[in-house]
Amino acid sequence: MRRQHGMDEIVVTGSTGVIGRRAVRELLQAGHRVTxxxxxxxxxxxLAADGAHAVEADVLDEASLRRAFAGADTVVNLLTHIPSTDRMPDPSAWAENDRLRTAASAAIARAARDAGARRLVQESIAFVYAEGGDAWLDEDAPAVGGGVTTTALTAERNARELFDGDTVVLRFGLFLGPDSESALAALEAARGGASVAVGPPGAFRPMIWLDDAAAAVAAALRVPAGTYNVADTDPATNAEIDAALAAAVGVGSLRTGTPQPGPLARSQRVSSRRLREAGGWAPRMRAATQAWTRIVG
Ligand SMILES: NC(=O)c1ccc[n+]([C@@H]2O[C@H](COP(=O)([O-])OP(=O)(O)OC[C@H]3O[C@@H](n4cnc5c(N)ncnc54)[C@H](OP(=O)(O)O)[C@@H]3O)[C@@H](O)[C@H]2O)c1
Structure with missing residues (x-):
């Protein structure tokens, strides 16, 4: 039994990724024991250098996961395998990510249940919402998925249905940070005068600074079970994002392409009010407009 008085034992899958590394540090700082x-x-x-325990496990093998989760109060699943920006249009490039969101999320939910964990936190994405125009979208707005976002809804369902404790689903906006591939690709395109937006200029796009996303993972431990959006308090439109990108790289304005169909083109003015109110969490910056100069700097 690894648990010590006054500390929760948290086991994180995907602990070495862009969000996982930061979440591990946040959870340690909050006083938890983290594996x-x-x-x-x-x-x-x-992980050991950061002060966490580290275990090896096969994320598709339930017996291996049960061993890793032994003694855990909470399991946090942050596994993703997003293809590089140039490979994203190829549906086969998403196979590994789909496997993590379907088979691995199911194995994790069952193993967390069998190991006796009380809470499961599952990563999802904010792009699952139907076209919302200018309307604010809270967690009860229709989530329709589509394209590469559909398996995020499968992961949500697995976490809710196969686990018998409190499930918290975090629907993250687009991660922005110095090690976010999509942020670096957007800056690179902007230097060449081009926008990467696939939706119309007036469409809202939920984004989140990676450090703020990690703080939301720590907040997920203290909120009632449920689904929570994690994005800028006031999501920006593609036009606002492109203006901020252009300013950050010192070009006048960005060329936009023809809007493409698909979930990433929909207008999603996502509200994160539920997590702000229940978890005392708030983003420290408006990623969509402030991240770019920060990353360039
Ligand atoms: N909401 C969003 O916008 C969002 C969400 C996710 C990712 N992204 C972006 O996508 C880019 C790539 O991210 P990523 O998620 O692919 O990589 P990542 O953040 O480097 O990795 C995610 C985590 O999943 C683990 N993992 C991946 N495939 C696995 C497998 N088959 N078996 C076991 N563990 C596995 C990784 O382990 P290893 O360290 O061993 O590889 C890592 O711990 C990043 O730039 C990130 O910002 C964006």
């Missing part, structure tokens, strides 16, 4: 599941020796060494 990161990592498949590589360098990943486990980095």
């Amino acid at each position: 990161g599941v990592a498949r590589s020796a360098p990943g486990r060494a980095r």
